[in-house]
Amino acid sequence: MCPIRITLTDDHPLVLAGMKALLQDVEDIEIVGEATDGQTALDVIQQTTPDIAILDISLPGVSGLEVARRLAAQMPQVRLLALTVHEDHAYVQPMLQAGARGYLLKRSAADELERAVRAIAGGGLYLDPAIAEKALPSSHGAHSSSGTPATSELTPRESEVLRLIAQGFSNKEIANQLSISIKTVETYKARAVEKLGLFTRADIVRYGVALGWLGHPAKSADQA
Amino acid sequence: MCPIRITLTDDHPLVLAGMKALLQDVEDIEIVGEATDGQTALDVIQQTTPDIAILDISLPGVSGLEVARRLAAQMPQVRLLALTVHEDHAYVQPMLQAGARGYLLKRSAADELERAVRAIAGGGLYLDPAIAEKALPSSHGAHSSSGTPATSELTPRESEVLRLIAQGFSNKEIANQLSISIKTVETYKARAVEKLGLFTRADIVRYGVALGWLGHPAKSADQA
DNA sequence: TGATCCGTCGGGAAAAACCTGACTTTGGCT
DNA sequence: AGCCAAAGTCAGGTTTTTCCCGACGGATCA
Known part of the structure; x- marks a missing residue:
């Protein structure tokens, strides 16, 4: 049997290296690519066509959610494992709708990573227990045709403004x-x-935190 | 020679496990303890008296800064290596004043971790290049006598209000x-x-992010 | 060929924030 | 004991921001 081929994406090289160290010791797992930003992740995944792409959701530039959506459209055979600190429901749902086959939290136990990888490689779906509870109850049918079901379908402008508000800018500053x-x-x-x-x-700030708009001091300076 | 004894603290078990995997492969480094919160970190460090304590700054409960200060008072022989995503100057300075011997970013390269560990173990001080530039120029002489030189000497009330503002609460809400x-x-x-x-x-929000007031969705609910 | 959604604005009322100034208590210093 | 600085507390009045209601052109879709 050939090993499970995996790509890793996390914007913190140290965390990336850590996960790599964790996974590469495992027998039938092979790390075939790494990236620290969304665009590179897309490139790497397209070049290596891994079995599973593990990616952090909060990425500089192209967000993890965006990456997931593009991959779902371009390379549906690549299975996605979302890995993030955010356990807010508002974030899990879009990710799953975007085609993620797994959702793992950084606060998860280390051995869950391997478990998740094997579950997904086997064609299954793995959710961290902590979020599985939240994600399942409110679930829905399966409409991925037209696009967006209920919440969180903000227009780009709305989303942009909301993010800036969460970051503390006044309406006037945003207007400028x-x-x-x-x-x-x-x-x-x-x-x-x-x-x-x-x-x-404060609600907006919390929403922004959940979406990873904050908590990444170094990054930002994107839209123009 | 005996190996360098190290404790690790990070509130994300997965990240913690990753760093452990990274470090324990190194010959003369020994991981003698781990923790995922500030209080446990203090306990572990006091029990194991490591040569170096690596700790993430943004911790639930007792913050990394608080841990650093207590250790500086109780166990000055333990050298601290701060490891965080925050590269804001406003955060580096208090940490160094609290006695940290090193400051590493999660966006740092993986081999910097070992480098930093060795530098500190050798009695040196290691700052990530990215923050070294910022930290040094504006520096100060060496006044650690009376306590607080310039910034960050907010009264408890001021600090509390500022945190709530960063979290998006209005003055009225805070007053309540x-x-x-x-x-x-x-x-x-x-x-x-x-x-x-x-x-x-927005300045206040950035300050809050740097201090770890935001960016920890699941946690919070502290002061009463 | 209307309905709907998105991006774009204005007026006026309401709320919040900002500036200036002030009182009290606690503590150290002379 | 008197002095003074720092911390905690508050008010009045002006300025700024936000909020609520309404509107209009373009695109898309049925």
Whole structure:
């Protein structure tokens, strides 16, 4: 039997190296590629066509979610294992809808990683126990045709504004950054919080934290 | 020669296991303890008295900074290597003042970890190149006598208010939470931003992120 | 060929934040 | 004992921001 071929993606080289060290000791697992950002991950995965692509969701540049969506469209045979610190439901669902076959938390036990890999390699689906509880109950049928079911389907503008708000920018500052009117910013914000059921700025910040918009000091400076 | 004895602390078991895997392959390095929270870290370190304690700064419960300060007071012979995602200057300085002998970023290359360990074990001080630049220029002479030179000497109240602001709460919400007048909250905020040289809310959020006030979705719920 | 969604704005009312100034208590210093 | 600085507390009044309601053109889709 040929080994399970895996690519790893995490924006922290140290964490990446750690996971690699963890996995490469295992007999029938082979690390065939690594990346520390979304674009590179896409490239590496396309070049190596691994059995499983493990990727952190919070990536600089192209986000993990974006990577997942593109892979689902371009290389559906590659199975995705999402690996992240975020256990918020709002984040799990989109990831699974984007085609992820597994969702593991960084706070998970180390041996869960191998377990998840084997489960997915065997064609299964593996969710961390902690999130499995949350993810399953509210589940839905299976409509991946038109695109977006319920929550979290913000328009790009809405999402952008919400992120900037979470980062502490005022409507005026956002208006300047995006070169639009304050009024427009207010509209996006209003529509976004309406869709997501958020009320206070603190809600928005929490949402942003869950989505990985914050907590990555070094990165940022993306949209222009 | 006896090996370098090390304890590891990181709140993500997976990351912890990864670093362990990275380090334990090295000849003269021995992992003598692990922890995933600040209190446990303190216990483990006190029990094992390692040569070097590697600890992530953003920890649930007792923060890494707090751990560093207590260790500096109780076990100065244990050398600390701070390991974190935060490369903000505002975070490096307090950590070094708290006695850390090294500061490494998770975005650092993997071999830097071993390098840092050896440097510190040899009695040296190791800063990640990326932060060394920032840390050194603005530096200071060597006044560790009275305590706090310039920044970050917020009163408890100021710090508390600033944290809540970073989390997105309005002055009014904070006033309610702390059972004080809005006006008082405004005063603390004003004094805090004055001391820290912050200007916009976004500045405050960034400061909070650097201090680990945000970015830990699952955790929180501390002060009452 | 309407309905709907997205991006874009304005006016005016309401809320929040900001600036200036002030009072009290605690503690150290002379 | 008197002095003074720092920390905690608050108010009045002005400025800024946000919030609510409404609107319009373009694209898309049935």
